Amino acid sequence: MKSVVISGSGLYTPPHSISNDELVESFNRYVDNYNDHHQSAIAAGDFPSLEHSSSDFIHKASGIKNRFVVEKSGILDPDFMAPRLPERTNDQPSLLCEMAVSAAQQALTKAAKSADEIDLVIVACSNMQRAYPAIAIEVQAALGCQGYGYDMNVACSSATFGISAASDAIRSGSARCALVVNPEVCSGHLDFRDRDCHFIFGDVATAVVVEAEETCNSDGAFEILGTRLATEFSNNIRNNFGFLNRTHPQSRDARDKLFVQQGRKVFKELLPLVTQTISSHLNELQLSPSDFKRFWLHQANLTMNIFAAKKLLGREPSTTEVPIVLDQYANTSSAGSVIAFHLHQQDFQQGELGLLSSFGAGYSIGSVALKKK
Numbered sequence: 001m002k003s004v005v006i007s008g009s010g011l012y013t014p015p016h017s018i019s020n021d022e023l024v025e026s027f028n029r030y031v032d033n034y035n036d037h038h039q040s041a042i043a044a045g046d047f048p049s050l051e052h053s054s055s056d057f058i059h060k061a062s063g064i065k066n067r068f069v070v071e072k073s074g075i076l077d078p079d080f081m082a083p084r085l086p087e088r089t090n091d092q093p094s095l096l097c098e099m100a101v102s103a104a105q106q107a108l109t110k111a112a113k114s115a116d117e118i119d120l121v122i123v124a125c126s127n128m129q130r131a132y133p134a135i136a137i138e139v140q141a142a143l144g145c146q147g148y149g150y151d152m153n154v155a156c157s158s159a160t161f162g163i164s165a166a167s168d169a170i171r172s173g174s175a176r177c178a179l180v181v182n183p184e185v186c187s188g189h190l191d192f193r194d195r196d197c198h199f200i201f202g203d204v205a206t207a208v209v210v211e212a213e214e215t216c217n218s219d220g221a222f223e224i225l226g227t228r229l230a231t232e233f234s235n236n237i238r239n240n241f242g243f244l245n246r247t248h249p250q251s252r253d254a255r256d257k258l259f260v261q262q263g264r265k266v267f268k269e270l271l272p273l274v275t276q277t278i279s280s281h282l283n284e285l286q287l288s289p290s291d292f293k294r295f296w297l298h299q300a301n302l303t304m305n306i307f308a309a310k311k312l313l314g315r316e317p318s319t320t321e322v323p324i325v326l327d328q329y330a331n332t333s334s335a336g337s338v339i340a341f342h343l344h345q346q347d348f349q350q351g352e353l354g355l356l357s358s359f360g361a362g363y364s365i366g367s368v369a370l371k372k373k
Contacts, residue, residue, distance in 0.1 A: 003213035004167045005221040005373060008111025009342040012102040012205040016072035020055035020065055027198055028052045030078035051195060058199040063302025067202030067330035069187045081192040096129050097138045099183040099205035104143060111209035112217040119147025120175035124162030125182050126155045126333040127189050139181060147175060156298055156360025158182060158334035160368050164227035166210040177211040182335040189239055191258045202330035206338035222370040228281035230365045232273060237261040237361035270363050271304060275311045277365040278357060285369055289313050291353055298358040299326035299336030334358060348372040
């Protein structure tokens with residue numbers, strides 16, 4: 001079996017950040033305006049009164065302190081509360097392409113690869129800004145890559161599913177060197193008027209280069225020992241936005257056309273699937289969680305990460321074993337675990353093991369076992 005490695009990673013961080021205090025101040029102004037405007041209806045019991053949010057509530061519920069976004073002013077405008085992103089012409093690079101190229105260029109540099117050595121581009125993310133042409137083919141053209149490209153969406157697990165697909169393509173010989181990119185504009189699918197979720201997401205893009213070990217020129221490569229993917233259908237995390245919305249105008253702008261979730265059900269149902277999938281994967285590789293120096297986990301919620309790691313290890317994990325980046329980046333969907341990998345792998349020595357795992361809507365779980373070369 002051909003040995004495959006991740007030879008480089010990249011990270012694009014948007015130029016704007018929003019702290020919890022800034023987000024709460026804007027949200028609470030919206031709440032006050034709403035309650036004032038609907039005062040009579042609220043008093044009559046026809047409308048519910050909205051509640052303020054707070055920075056303490058957000059941090060306690062999620063562990064998030066900050067998030068990066070591609071556009072800030074619209075989100076903090078209580079009369080708009082969404083990123084203001086003017087539509088670009090077809091002759092301009094799309095926003096996702098622009099973000100993806102920035103992260104990809106870093107990954108290529110770290111992998112000591114030129115763009116024309118790439119013959120597979122996979123854009124794997126939750127939030128595609130259009131149906132077609134594929135963002136991956138646009139990224140391929142913008143970078144000057146060869147071969148072929150395609151988009152894939154497995155929600156928050158898209159990055160690990162993309163790495164698995166790239167690894168399989170290398171092993172089968174259908175590609176020699178692959179680029180997996182995860183551009184996420186999560187702020188575009190978030191309802192900033194919803195107290196239960198207005199704080200959850202941030203924007204970012206990550207990228208990794210996947211290639212055969214025999215072609216690798218990087219001194220920071222990680223061998224992919226194996227991957228494990230699993231899915232189980234659930235409606236508990238959902239976004240019903242799509243081109244068919246226009247066929248039923250009455251519900252076209254309903255709340256379910258943005259991100260919605262039933263958080264308690266997700267926690268209760270998804271985490272057992274995550275730990276079972278990872279444990280089964282490691283058993284298959286004849287490894288145990290204690291063999292691993294680090295777990296780069298999906299960055300959705302601090303409590304979820306600690307719970308999953310504690311269940312796997314049978315003890316409380318250290319911050320070194322389970323690095324957290326969601327405090328500054330928030331939930332960046334598919335990119336979160338790759339951010340953790342990108343920022344927390346420089347101390348690895350040859351032969352040390354790490355596990356990259358993402359999980360989320362679907363339900364979907366991806367597990368990638370890595371060994372430092």
